[in-house]
Amino acid sequence: MATGTSTELIALLHLASPALPIGAFSYSQGLEAAIDAGVIADADDARRWIADGLEIAADGEAVLLGQQFRNWAAGDIPAVATLNEWLLAMRESAELRQETEQMGWSLSRLLDELEWGNAQGRAALRAMRPLSLPTVYAYAAQSTGATLEDCLTAWLFAWTENQVAAALKAVPLGQVAGQRILFGLHGAIQAAAHRAAATPEDEASTFSPLLGILSARHETQYSRLFRS
Structure with a gap:
């Protein structure tokens, strides 16, 4: 995998x-909804859930993030705006829609x-409301001069790390168990980023009915630590 300069690496780490x-x-x-429903009960369940979620992210949102990266690089703001609407519409539940809008803003x-x-790119973002997180992230990553695949690797690692952090609190897991999950997914993250970079926009897929059902259930879940 091609890598950028240390300056670009620092920006992606940021x-x-x-x-x-x-x-x-x-x-x-x-x-959290999967834990409440009994789908996740221990570290092995959490690892499987996170690994499956990584594949879903790689086949859907990461593919479109990659296209947004290309749109920003080309200066094609209308294409950015159109795909931003698609990224918002593809969210499976009200909570997931709220999540991408809040974090994007x-x-x-x-x-x-x-x-x-x-300044031109930031002005375009200010004029685009509501915003999806991938649209904004793609702008930020592309502006560093980093490669597309490095951008996707950083995105997918951050997604995976956040899932592990959620599992530590909600399953709960010990710190070592969480780090074992994250370490064990290093290769899967790299492969997922490579696949997402090579997948055409019109082949992006977000088919994940169990995630959609559980996410919708979370909206009325009695006891919650998280907002989605």
Whole structure:
């Protein structure tokens, strides 16, 4: 896999950091509902759920994030806006829609505060409401000069790490068990990023009925730690 300079790597690490103040820690993306439904009861269940979710993310959202990366690189703002609407429409439940909008807005605001990228791109984001997180993330990553595949690797690693963090709190798991899951998925993350980079936009698939059902159930779940 081609890699960028250390400056580009630092920027991607910044974007993938769990300390990025966009609220990722408050969402489980259906994992908490899966625990409540008995689908996840221990570390092995959590590993399978996260690994399956990584494949879903790679075949759907990551493919479209990659296309947004290309759209930003080409300066094609109408294409960015159209695909942003698609990214919003593909969310499986009200909570997942709210998640991508809230985090997209928060990241866009942060980029403005940091003057990340060029003024024209940030102005385009301000004019685009509501925003999906992949649209904003693709802009931020593309503006660093990083490669598409490195961008997708950072995105998918951050997604996986956040799922592990949610499992630590909600299953619950020990720290070593969580790190074992994350370490064991290193190769899967790299393969998923490579596949997503090579998949055409019109072949993106978000088919995940169990995730959609569990996410919808989470909206009325009695006891919750997370917002999704």
